[in-house]
Amino acid sequence: MSISVDIRHKIGKLDLNAQFDIAEPGITALFGPSGSGKTTIINAIAGLLRPDRGRITIHDRPVFDRTQRINLAPRRRRVGYVFQDARLFPHLSVAANLFFGHKRSDRPMTKAACDDVIGMLGIGSLLSRRPNLLSGGEKQRVSLGRALLGNPEILLLDEPLSALDQGRKNEIIPYLENLRDARQLPILYVSHAIDEVARLADHMVVMEGGKTLASGSVFDMLGRTDLAPLAGQFDTGTVLPTTVKSRDPQGVISFLDCAGQRFVVPFLGKKSGSPVRLHIRARDVMIAQTAPTGISANNVLPVTIRDIADNGGDTLDITLGLGHDDTGESRTIHARITQWSATRLKLAIGQRVFAVIKSVTVDGHLRADDL
Structure with missing residues (x-):
């Protein structure tokens, strides 16, 4: 030690x-x-x-x-x-x-x-x-x-x-x-x-x-x-290890990958292949039964409900499975929603849903060896 x-x-x-x-x-x-x-x-x-x-x-x-x-x-x-x-x-x-x-x-x-x-x-x-x-x-x-x-x-x-x-x-x-x-x-x-x-x-x-x-x-x-x-x-x-894949032609958005899922964040100014650590707060993650369209949120990710935890109040913490990354590690993100929303959506463990995340709520940090 x-x-x-x-x-x-x-x-x-x-x-x-x-x-x-x-x-x-x-x-x-x-x-x-x-x-x-x-x-x-x-x-x-x-x-x-x-x-x-x-x-x-x-x-x-x-x-x-x-x-x-x-x-x-x-x-x-x-x-x-x-x-x-x-x-x-x-x-x-x-x-x-x-x-x-x-x-x-x-x-x-x-x-x-x-x-x-x-x-x-x-x-x-x-x-x-x-x-x-x-x-x-x-x-x-x-x-x-x-x-x-x-x-x-x-x-x-x-x-x-x-x-x-x-x-x-x-x-x-x-x-x-x-x-x-x-x-x-x-x-x-x-x-x-x-x-x-x-x-x-x-x-x-x-x-x-x-x-x-x-x-x-x-x-x-x-x-x-x-x-x-x-x-x-x-x-x-959630803290996720991701990799820069590309950027949009205007250079205002970076596209990242984690467990085969694409994340869209404000432009990081770094080349493809750069490692990036994402921090996503549970309170910034929404859950949808179907993939929403016509919205400003850029991240709409297909996920599976892995766990539902009762906070003892009027909110629930939902663990959402993204998939496995290149190392075989299972990656998840967390959402905090009201019990009323969970009841209304009839959420259950094993259910396939969509995690919806605004790009501006995601904190993306390049590792220092690529700064």
Whole structure:
């Protein structure tokens, strides 16, 4: 396991009881509402907080074990940490901030490797500046570079976009995507923003009230309909891996493929064959008994009802089967409709229907290796 966490800790009103494993490189989102224990967990992994009980391992190396009285100092854990507010040293230049951890690492990176990180983050032109002359997005990129130049075994990101406006978020997200795709590094990403999770994460751990509710692939987790304690925070939907097939002659629409089904989205500006991750919210999916005509929605997909889940209120979550992709993986999308609509349409498991989705409600994100 890259990271294994099994800890308990009492802090204020929070009674933390967290257990999860991260088995592969990539981004694992630690997701949940404010006060659910996310920052407490990564502080424990980093060595900034000692849990009351439990065990934490990084690459099978115990960094904390209360029973065996193991509690490695933060610098010995080989962890990179990026805080919400960057926390750059104001009296140092960008270059001095970047190399602060590098000089103290017991496994310093080569100059070529450092240059690669600086180039990947696009901060080479900022080296002589002081932090007060940087934008919010630039500060976070420098903070990310500082953490990476320490040559960590894992990277912890504590809501690194929460203090940024949407423009600055859009500026830094492609760098996080590039980091995810280009470097074989386990990343634990704390967030309570479902759109960030859908775009960036490979895996997901859901927290509520200090407890681990569920964990797994982001493709599966965002389709879960049984995470009711996060109502208002957890927005059931679908994340689909798709491929760009073509575009319309005017270049305003991109046509994508998933499981043999065609998706129409606003033009992405990329060539055929480019991998794209789609995020479709369940509340944006309509169901029709017959293929509608004369409507503005561009996505009318033949699907099969796989499951009908009662939310305990006046809505139902419907799982719709798209088919199997080239890897043999079964792909589904989710729709949230009223019980009244389901009764009116006489929906049943196994029924063939049509999923209707407006193009403008689909979030399409190119993988960073094709940006």
